[in-house]
Amino acid sequence: MPIRTPATELLGIEIPIVLAPMDGVSGGELAVAVSRAGGLGMVGGGYGDAEWLTRQLDAVAGARVGCGFITWSLAQQPALLDLALERGPVAVMLSFGNPAPFAASIKACGASLLCQVQNREQAEHALDSGADVLVAQGSEAGGHGFGPRTTLTLVPEIADLLVRRGSDAVVLAAGGIADGRGLAAALTLGASGALVGSRFYAAAEALTTPQARERVVAATGADARRTTVYDVVRRRYWPAGHTISVLGNDFVSRWHGAEAELQQNLEAAAVDYWQGVRDRDYDIANVTVGQGAGLIGAVLPAADIVMGIASRADAILTRLANP
Amino acid sequence: MPIRTPATELLGIEIPIVLAPMDGVSGGELAVAVSRAGGLGMVGGGYGDAEWLTRQLDAVAGARVGCGFITWSLAQQPALLDLALERGPVAVMLSFGNPAPFAASIKACGASLLCQVQNREQAEHALDSGADVLVAQGSEAGGHGFGPRTTLTLVPEIADLLVRRGSDAVVLAAGGIADGRGLAAALTLGASGALVGSRFYAAAEALTTPQARERVVAATGADARRTTVYDVVRRRYWPAGHTISVLGNDFVSRWHGAEAELQQNLEAAAVDYWQGVRDRDYDIANVTVGQGAGLIGAVLPAADIVMGIASRADAILTRLANP
Numbered sequence: 205m206p207i208r209t210p211a212t213e214l215l216g217i218e219i220p221i222v223l224a225p226m227d228g229v230s231g232g233e234l235a236v237a238v239s240r241a242g243g244l245g246m247v248g249g250g251y252g253d254a255e256w257l258t259r260q261l262d263a264v265a266g267a268r269v270g271c272g273f274i275t276w277s278l279a280q281q282p283a284l285l286d287l288a289l290e291r292g293p294v295a296v297m298l299s300f301g302n303p304a305p306f307a308a309s310i311k312a313c314g315a316s317l318l319c320q321v322q323n324r325e326q327a328e329h330a331l332d333s334g335a336d337v338l339v340a341q342g343s344e345a346g347g348h349g350f351g352p353r354t355t356l357t358l359v360p361e362i363a364d365l366l367v368r369r370g371s372d373a374v375v376l377a378a379g380g381i382a383d384g385r386g387l388a389a390a391l392t393l394g395a396s397g398a399l400v401g402s403r404f405y406a407a408a409e410a411l412t413t414p415q416a417r418e419r420v421v422a423a424t425g426a427d428a429r430r431t432t433v434y435d436v437v438r439r440r441y442w443p444a445g446h447t448i449s450v451l452g453n454d455f456v457s458r459w460h461g462a463e464a465e466l467q468q469n470l471e472a473a474a475v476d477y478w479q480g481v482r483d484r485d486y487d488i489a490n491v492t493v494g495q496g497a498g499l500i501g502a503v504l505p506a507a508d509i510v511m512g513i514a515s516r517a518d519a520i521l522t523r524l525a526n527p
Numbered sequence: 528m529p530i531r532t533p534a535t536e537l538l539g540i541e542i543p544i545v546l547a548p549m550d551g552v553s554g555g556e557l558a559v560a561v562s563r564a565g566g567l568g569m570v571g572g573g574y575g576d577a578e579w580l581t582r583q584l585d586a587v588a589g590a591r592v593g594c595g596f597i598t599w600s601l602a603q604q605p606a607l608l609d610l611a612l613e614r615g616p617v618a619v620m621l622s623f624g625n626p627a628p629f630a631a632s633i634k635a636c637g638a639s640l641l642c643q644v645q646n647r648e649q650a651e652h653a654l655d656s657g658a659d660v661l662v663a664q665g666s667e668a669g670g671h672g673f674g675p676r677t678t679l680t681l682v683p684e685i686a687d688l689l690v691r692r693g694s695d696a697v698v699l700a701a702g703g704i705a706d707g708r709g710l711a712a713a714l715t716l717g718a719s720g721a722l723v724g725s726r727f728y729a730a731a732e733a734l735t736t737p738q739a740r741e742r743v744v745a746a747t748g749a750d751a752r753r754t755t756v757y758d759v760v761r762r763r764y765w766p767a768g769h770t771i772s773v774l775g776n777d778f779v780s781r782w783h784g785a786e787a788e789l790q791q792n793l794e795a796a797a798v799d800y801w802q803g804v805r806d807r808d809y810d811i812a813n814v815t816v817g818q819g820a821g822l823i824g825a826v827l828p829a830a831d832i833v834m835g836i837a838s839r840a841d842a843i844l845t846r847l848a849n850p
Contacts, residue, residue: 208850323749324821343666344677354667354677356712357703357748357818364822380680385716389679392711392843425680426646495680498647499687520715525848527531 211396220397225272232263275301342379363394382496384516425498534719543720548595555586598624665702669817686717705819707839748821
C-alpha cells in the first residue's frame, strides 16, 4: 500500500523507504529492487571506486534510483560525482563531510540533495548548503556514525528545527529502523520516512555473502559494536570521532581498545583481515550492521522487505488509531 | 483522553505515562500530580534516605502511586523496601541490580513489579525473577544507564522476547520520550506506554530548582553527556559500566576523561561540587537529564505535561492512520 508523505512526494515514490547507499553492499541490483517495490534505491558510491560504481550504475539500466557518497572521500576525487550525475539520479546523498561544494551541481541536475546529519549543528549546515532532505541518523545505525545522538530524540529535534526555520526540507529517520514498527515510529516522530541499511544488508540482492547475511540473522542488537578497528586495518583515514558499527567478533575483541597496538602490527593484521574477507570468515572480517540486527529474522528479497515494512507500519498505525 | 493499553489495564491508570522515580527529584507532590492527571506517579527511593523517603510518602497522602529503588543500593539497606510496601504502592520499580531477592515481597503486597532493563540479557533475568513490567531503557535516557542500546531498537527486541517466551509481562519504553511524538513512537514499537523522566525534571512540582529547570529548557539534546564524574565526586560507588547522563557544563568539561586526577583531588573537588549544589550553580552542579532535553520548551505543571503528551500522541496516531 502507498504511504504518502512529503518525502514520497518529493522523491516521486510510493513508500517512504530509502535504501541506505551502503559502500560495496548497495549495488545496482539491490537499488533497482527497492525502487521497483515502491521505495527509493540508492547505489553506494562509498570511498569511490570508479570502475565499481560504473558497473553498478550500468546494472541500474534506467530505473529510478539515487546514489550516495562519503563526502570527505568524494572531495578527494570529485569526478565521481559527475559519473553519477550523468545517469540522471533521482537523488544524491552526501554523508560525513561538507556538502556545500557539491550542492549546486547536484541540484542543477534536478536531483534531490540528501544530507546525512548526526546532530543539530550538522543539520543547520546542511540546510544552509541547500539540502532537500535531512537524513537524521542515530547512533544505533550500522556502518559509520558520529556522536551519541539516538534516532528517537534526534528526529523530532531536527523536525522542530525545520519548523523554526520555516524550511521546506523533509526529514528521513535513519538508524535502527528494520521493520514496520520502526517505520511507524519514524513517522510519529516527525520524519517523512526512513533510510534503511542493516535490514537490506541481509537482502537477497545485497552485495554481501550468504555467510555474512546469516550472521545478521543470528545476531541480537547487543552484538552491534561501534569501533574504529576496521578503519585502522583497512587504512581508511576517517576524521576523528567517527566509528563504525559492526557485529562483534574475534577481530573486534582482539583489537578494540588496543588500536595503538594494532597500528604497530598493521601489516600482519591486514594480511589476516584480507584473508578473512576472502575466506568469508566473519570471526575476522566485518559484518557492517547496527542494533537493528536484533530485529532481522530472515534473508529476504528486497521487494518483500519493502512491502513487509510498509504493510506492518500501516497495520500498526491503523490499530493504534482504532483501539 | 484515555489511551488504553495492557499497561494501563495492569496498573489501573488512564494514560500510559509513568513518572520515572528520579532520586531526589520525584517526590510525593510530583508523583501525586502525575497520578491525578491519569498517569502513574512514582516516588524516587534512590540511594535510600529513610527520612526523605518517609517525608515523600507522607506527602502522597493516600493517592495511588508507586515507588522506585536503585537495586544494588537497596540490597545494602533492604528495610527501605518495607517502608515503601507499608504504604500499599501500586507498583515498585527496581533498577540497576538483581531484582530477584525483592520480587516475592513486592508481589505479595499486590504491587506490580517493574524492572528496568538495558539489554535482552537483563530482560530475561527480570522475567525469570517475576517482573510484571519491563522498562526498556535506551542510552538516550537521563540519569544512570548501562550500555549502548537505544530505545528505538531495544523496545521492539524486548517485545519480541515476550512473544517468544509467551510472557504476559508488558513493556514500557524509557529514554528520550519527552512529548507526544515519543509516546506515539513507543506505542508503535510495541511498548504499552512510556516511562518519562527528563520531561518531569522540568515540571513545576519536581524537587529541582528553578535554575536547573531553566537549564533543561535552554538545552539541546547535544548537551546531554554520559559520564561518571558526578558519581566519583559524590563517592557513589556504582558497578562498572554505569554512567550518568547530565547536561554538559564546566565541571564535566574539567573532569570527564580525567577521572583518575579527580580521584586524587577528591576532597577539594567535593567541596566545590557541594558548594555548587548549595549555590544552585549549574556550571558545577549536575542537571540530570538525557537527550530528550532538546524537546522540552517550558517548565509546566505535571498535569499539563501528562495531558499534553497524551493528546499529542493521540492526534499524531489519528492523523497518520487517516492521511
